[in-house]
Amino acid sequence: MAYSSYVYLLLFLLGTFVIYAILPKKLEWVVLLLSSILFYFATSGKLILYILISAMTVFGGALFISRADSRFADLKGGLERDERKRLKKRFQRRKKLICYTTVLLNFGLLIYFKYSGLLAETANGVLNGLSLGQPFQIKKIIMPLGISFYTLQAASYLIDVYRGKYKASRNPVKVILYLIFFPTIVEGPISRFDEVGEQLYSGHKLSYKNVTFGLQLIFWGLFKKLVIADRADILVKNVFSNYGQYSGIIIILSVLLYTIQIYAEFSGCMDIAVGSAKMFGIDLPQNFRQPFFSTSVNEFWRRWHITLGAWLRDYVFYGASLSGWYKKFTAMIRKHFSEGAVKLILPLPVLFLVWFGNGLWHGADIKYIMYGMYYFFITCMGMFFEAPFAIINSKLRIDTKTRGYRIFQVIRTFILVNIGMLMFRADSLNTAWQMFLSSFKGVNLSVLTDGSLLGLGIDICDWSIIIFSVILMLTVDILKEKDFSIRETVSEYNIFIRWGVYIAAVVLVVVFGAYGANYNPVAFIYAAF
Amino acid sequence: MNKLIELLKGLRPDIDFESEKHLIDDGILTSFDIIEISSEIQDEFDIDLTPLDMVPENFQSADAMYEMIKRLSDEDE
Numbered sequence: 001m002a003y004s005s006y007v008y009l010l011l012f013l014l015g016t017f018v019i020y021a022i023l024p025k026k027l028e029w030v031v032l033l034l035s036s037i038l039f040y041f042a043t044s045g046k047l048i049l050y051i052l053i054s055a056m057t058v059f060g061g062a063l064f065i066s067r068a069d070s071r072f073a074d075l076k077g078g079l080e081r082d083e084r085k086r087l088k089k090r091f092q093r094r095k096k097l098i099c100y101t102t103v104l105l106n107f108g109l110l111i112y113f114k115y116s117g118l119l120a121e122t123a124n125g126v127l128n129g130l131s132l133g134q135p136f137q138i139k140k141i142i143m144p145l146g147i148s149f150y151t152l153q154a155a156s157y158l159i160d161v162y163r164g165k166y167k168a169s170r171n172p173v174k175v176i177l178y179l180i181f182f183p184t185i186v187e188g189p190i191s192r193f194d195e196v197g198e199q200l201y202s203g204h205k206l207s208y209k210n211v212t213f214g215l216q217l218i219f220w221g222l223f224k225k226l227v228i229a230d231r232a233d234i235l236v237k238n239v240f241s242n243y244g245q246y247s248g249i250i251i252i253l254s255v256l257l258y259t260i261q262i263y264a265e266f267s268g269c270m271d272i273a274v275g276s277a278k279m280f281g282i283d284l285p286q287n288f289r290q291p292f293f294s295t296s297v298n299e300f301w302r303r304w305h306i307t308l309g310a311w312l313r314d315y316v317f318y319g320a321s322l323s324g325w326y327k328k329f330t331a332m333i334r335k336h337f338s339e340g341a342v343k344l345i346l347p348l349p350v351l352f353l354v355w356f357g358n359g360l361w362h363g364a365d366i367k368y369i370m371y372g373m374y375y376f377f378i379t380c381m382g383m384f385f386e387a388p389f390a391i392i393n394s395k396l397r398i399d400t401k402t403r404g405y406r407i408f409q410v411i412r413t414f415i416l417v418n419i420g421m422l423m424f425r426a427d428s429l430n431t432a433w434q435m436f437l438s439s440f441k442g443v444n445l446s447v448l449t450d451g452s453l454l455g456l457g458i459d460i461c462d463w464s465i466i467i468f469s470v471i472l473m474l475t476v477d478i479l480k481e482k483d484f485s486i487r488e489t490v491s492e493y494n495i496f497i498r499w500g501v502y503i504a505a506v507v508l509v510v511v512f513g514a515y516g517a518n519y520n521p522v523a524f525i526y527a528a529f
Numbered sequence: 530m531n532k533l534i535e536l537l538k539g540l541r542p543d544i545d546f547e548s549e550k551h552l553i554d555d556g557i558l559t560s561f562d563i564i565e566i567s568s569e570i571q572d573e574f575d576i577d578l579t580p581l582d583m584v585p586e587n588f589q590s591a592d593a594m595y596e597m598i599k600r601l602s603d604e605d606e
Contacts, residue, residue: 163579163580163581164579164581165581313560314580315580317560318580318583319580321564321567322564322567322568322578322579322580322583327568330565330568343561346561346564346565347561350564
């Protein structure tokens with residue numbers, strides 16, 4: 001059930017909302033739970049059993065950890081410092097065992113569903129190289145819906161309880177609802193239990209503002225998905241499937257359009273998810289913050305898929321940085337290298353883990369791992385050349401604080417991100433490389449005017465709609481970057497202007513959406529992860 | 530406090546830790562500076578930092594770091 005489908009919007013969401021609005025506040029969580037289960041069942045059928053059993057292990061594991069904390073708090077009173085430390089260590093070991101076991105169990109299921117094909121393929125390749133044949137069968141396994149998002153949320157809940165950020169919930173319903181809440185299960189945002197757990201469970205008084213703001217977000221998301229992304233998909237699919245026939249500007253344009261497509265689609269899906277939750281009075285975390293205004297790839301990843309970046313920061317980056325092995329590694333590097341070299345070497349292992357994790361999370365394919373490694377490489381280069389570039393800039397008297405320099409940085413980041421998107425979209429690394437090379441061949445600006453662009457699957461009307469819509473999307477992003485709230489501003493106008501804008505938005509989506517007889521429905525890209 | 534200032538100066542001699550109050554907000558300290566500082570603080574003050582302590586508020590200034598160290602030492606007592 002895609003978020004952009006009639007079934008979701010007019011039947012599922014509307015139906016859930018009506019029942020939610022009719023029932024008393026204390027029963028609202030029941031509506032959200034049942035609708036989330038129904039949503040999951042309608043999409044994944046009996047695989048819902050997997051997710052429910054997994055949710056119960058998460059609930060039970062976290063509860064055990066919290067109980068160990070309470071038991072330690074009861075026993076530590078009156079003990080000497082050393083004895084207390086020993087007791088703390090003992091309880092810490094127990095907590096760690098449960099936390100690791102439950103996290104590994106859930107990641108194990110993720111590995112089974114998502115990565116067993118890649119593992120079997122790799123093992124076969126290695127064994128075949130050693131003339132031992134290909135013993136592993138590669139089976140196509142159907143993944144439970146949103147397993148990659150769900151597993152990260154489950155792990156964050158367990159680890160937060162283990163770290164003592166909050167106590168485990170004694171109510172299994174709260175945990176299940178947090179894990180399978182229907183607006184977030186497909187593509188996130190990857191929320192944290194302390195952000196949304198209570199909000200989902202406690203009732204909310206219906207508010208006109210929440211409902212209208214939620215609906216506006218949904219329509220904005222639909223506009224980005226149906227008008228921009230699905231239309232761009234036609235050209236992107238055509239060029240990427242037949243890349244051998246194209247070169248130069250056409251390849252560059254198809255990569256650029258893919259970047260626009262994935263941004264419009266993923267951020268659009270987030271708008272629909274956040275808007276759906278908002279209608280019920282629930283605030284979900286933000287997943288995008290105008291990423292294409294970033295001046296570096298690091299900044300880009302703080303603005304793009306924010307909740308994934310935050311997850312990797314909190315549980316991989318900080319987890320690894322404060323671990324025992326990293327302390328040993330730090331001591332060893334400090335002993336053998338100069339201060340300057342230490343600063344460059346120390347970040348490498350944790351950055352590698354973060355980017356490897358980022359790449360692997362996106363998919364069970366070597367190209368996704370290399371996608372992560374691409375960003376690892378850029379981050380490392382940025383670090384290594386920071387000092388030399390500072391010297392060059394100073395010698396050439398380049399003022400890095402000017403607007404012009406900032407624009408240069410934004411364009412540089414945008415180009416690097418587009419190269420990453422090429423790897424992300426291409427069928428294989430080899431295809432990506434071939435397309436990258438052919439983008440430099442036969443660069444001829446006349447293809448922009450000689451009608452070549454009209455032979456790529458979309459006509460002049462589609463092109464006009466894409467260009468107009470991208471300008472509109474860019475304008476909205478510029479206003480957001482300047483902290484201008486369009487929704488707040490529109491809501492302050494009188495009823496005629498306000499509703500005029502709303503109706504125009506609906507008409508825009510209905511009239512210009514890429515659906516119907518001439519278009520094929522396009523699945524959300526991130527839903528496959 | 531003096532011990533902490535000495536430690537910080539040893540790691541980043543270019544920063545005036547006595548007067549800077551927005552080390553994170555102003556982008557003076559990077560995430561790897563924080564990791565290095567955390568590692569040194571743990572060894573020097575015999576406390577355990579967890580990822581939960583790795584929040585900007587705890588590293589905005591030397592005073593904020595000192596408060597964190599005091600709090601974690603008290604929790605250990």
